[in-house]
Amino acid sequence: MTELADESAPIEAPRSVDEVVVLDYGGQYSQLIARRVRECGVFSELLPHHVGAAEVAKRKPKGLILSGGPASVYAPNAPKLDPGLLELGIPVLGICYGMQLVALELGGTVESAEVGEYGRSTLTVREHGRVLAGTPAEQPCWMSHRDTVFAPPPGFTALAASTASPVAALESTERDIYGIQFHPEVVHTPFGQDILKNFLRDVCGCDLTWSAASIVEEQLARIREQVGDKKVICGLSGGVDSSVAALLVHRAVGDQLTCVFVDHGMMRKNEGDQVVQTFRDTFKVPLVAVDAEERFLTKLRGTTEPEAKRKIIGTEFIRVFEEEAAKLAQGEEGARYLVQGTLYSDVIESGGGTGASTIKSHHNVGGLPDDLQFELVEPLRALFKDEVRAVGAELGLPERLVWRQPFPGPGLAIRVVGGEATKERLDLLRDADAILQDEIRKAGLYRDLWQSFCVLPDVRTVGVQGDERTYGYVVVIRAVTSDDAMTADWARLPYDLLEQIAARMIGELREVNRVVLDITSKPPGTIEWE
Template sequence: MDKVLILDFGSQTTQLIARRIREIGVYTEIISGDTLHQDIDTQNVRGIIFSGSPYSVYSEDAPQLDPEILSLPVPKLGICYGLQRVTHDLGGTVERKHTREFGRSRISFRIPHPLFHTIPDRFVSWMSHGDSLDRVADGFELVAESENHHPACVWNERYNFTGIQFHPEVSHCEYGMKILENFVFEICQAKAEWSMERYVELAGEDIRKKVKDRPVLLLISGGVDSTVVGGLLLSALPAEQVHLMYIDTGLMRKGESERVATTLASLGAKNLYLINAEDSFLPALAGVSDPEEKRRIIGDMFISVQEEEIAKRTIENSILAQGTLYTDLIESGKGVGTKAQVIKSHHNVRSPLVEKKRERGEIIEPLSLLYKDEVRALGLALGIDQKIVGRHPFPGPGLGVRILGEVTKEKCDILRDADAIFIQELRLRNLYDKIWQAFCVLLPVRSVGVAGDAREYGYVLALRAIISADGMTADVYPFEMQDILEISSIITNKVHQIGRVVYDISSKPPATIEWE
């Protein structure tokens, strides 16, 4: 099967590049940007992409590129840092300009190039860089410029290398998909042989290769990701080999435990364990307000409870499976290479106990190359019901990261009731499927209010509803004012401890989707 190889230098959008190319039917693999040329399996590789990076080429610990890779006989595309890295290594000059380029920038062509086949001159690109090319290296031709007259695309025939300063992978770039199609099909001559059904086959093969005859234990959080992993494991392995453990942390949504039990039974699970561990998790979180510390505690407690429960059963020498997505990894600084930066830790990524298991090779994460919408497509390919895979994302730490400040049972119960009302109202108003993710956040402040003639001092609740394609960027759902007014009124009337409701209108970036 033809494939495109991506060298990852730590960019937050590396996997987005891969995902865009998979969307057009071509398989992609991501490897660390500092991989040596002799360690690259070039079989069926039709092209190579050098990703962006949060680093400058002049940073002391900047990612390096093995120069021999430039001589490999396949087309190459450098995006942002990938272009700057090659330019610098071949004798060109990269420097910080007085006018930096972030966001939209109009591109103008200087010479024709197949990367821009059928694309009109002066299209709007999406930039995200502080450094720019000052002088191109010998042997390079200037193909296009930005509106600030900085090089936006260069070409080198000797190395069959095209470099672009903008990001075609992001949805804000005009003709971004067409540019990637032109590279993959026009320049690399790759064939479209990839599909989600093919991913099921490849993932199944990989699972069987790693697991062999060892039992696999999957911790079920109640969300879409872990449910899909459960379906994937049950499709790849004998049901007797798969052990599904749902740990009710006391941080779950209303009615979650009942839904999980019904869903997993429908997937053909034979080894299903439903554990009530509220009395372990809530005391461990007592007095803790720091979000990173909460995530660490929850992640470690999952492993501790799991080990205690395994000891009660015959699940020896098991491998742990997790529903980790690529967005979890990159936000936690755990992309393919070593240069990604931490945005926020995820309980199933940077928890010390989880890290030890990962280092020992005792964890499999079959969704770690996928985005949320791809996970939903995978779930449908596995035959999981649309109502299940279409549910809004729910974080592994559950309500623990939706209660700002200290977590208590009282706060969990308040938030459970409010969140259930919010989601129910969205469904009744036919809004649920128009929204990527909706949930409530209980704030660590109280506000003065009045009910009848009495003074009350209730909690403040924030509503969050966003629209997104992949979770990497997100915008606010534009409610009709009447809907938001009515939902607010219903919540404050039914959940007496809540005295005020606000609506979060922050996009990602600069905010993240979850508050913690």
């Protein structure tokens, strides 16, 4: 068997479509820029700003976008611009901090304004140039900056201004360098997608061909090339990510694939039976179901720290896969490849790629053991969640699976917060979550939410039920809206719905005497508590 390649390796761009690189200068919307570029039909990858011109050139992109960032261009430790990036012979678009870096590097005037410009603003266009072509002379836009470009570099044209920005857009068609102070990637800039399309199609000359269909064909070819005639094993959780990955690989190599569904005792109520039935009966995919609840609970005994939980569960998953692979071999060469539903957001949050910070280790990225004896097949590694759903629909995955809310690989273990994930606590959390999901679906809100789930902190509180003192658990309701899980807003659930959920939990679950609502967005919080 082949040992695992570097799990922080960069994403390999599709061969059949054009690519535009986005360099991340630390902006809160950086990931969103990459997503919006893809929505325009062009593949993009987010790279840390310090990779430099040589690394960007290796990827042979059709264009380069420099993101916004929180720093002042004059701050001592502020991210700098590699001048070589402007000499690659490809179009460059600077957004917010990215535009200020370009202006400063090429001789423009960038100064701190007396008043910062944050939120909605009005853009007044003097000349449309190339990137603003086809947009109104006056248009709303979204700003987030204090430093301001007061004069463009020599040879550049100032295209537009806003209330607090004398130069809110600039360009040099001779050098093929463009800049906009506002954020085209956010919905508060209604003509933002038009502006990005102008840059991608008319300036960079990209073909807008990135789509779910193109992803499927590209990945089928890659999987066949990587796997050949070898056996493959897939860790199937039943979530949309692993389901889409499994179907892609099954379509590519057929019965060379065997899915292994590990019931670690930390899934949602009745979910294990549903997964087995769907893949065995509906999709006719070879599947081995493993009841490993006691094994995982034993390994987790005494563990309360969240990263330790994730790594224990990730390691134990791999050990189960290795054992099942050996059983499947039956004297022949065993499974050499392991399929995982790793997403691009997993890679970013787990610190994948040079310079990325670790927010939390995902069990299928940062939680993998160092001595893993499989070569990974990760057909979704370059995709955001919305793209995975589109691929699932393209493959004919049923709607209920395509739109299943994300569920962490470590399962309910990381939703038992601050304490040990015992069977008693997991069962209680499972029942609470079932009530929440039932009421959310009855209210017709399931598809409107990115995630909705319960958290069980290791906290007990005093209550009164039936004139008697109780000392029970607190259940936290967590519900968020999001496009890609990189940012999220807490969902404004109706009060009467929250009241109904709380009444059912306290009435039906004797161990619960208090229900609370988490109203933290991401950032500053994360969606999951651990």
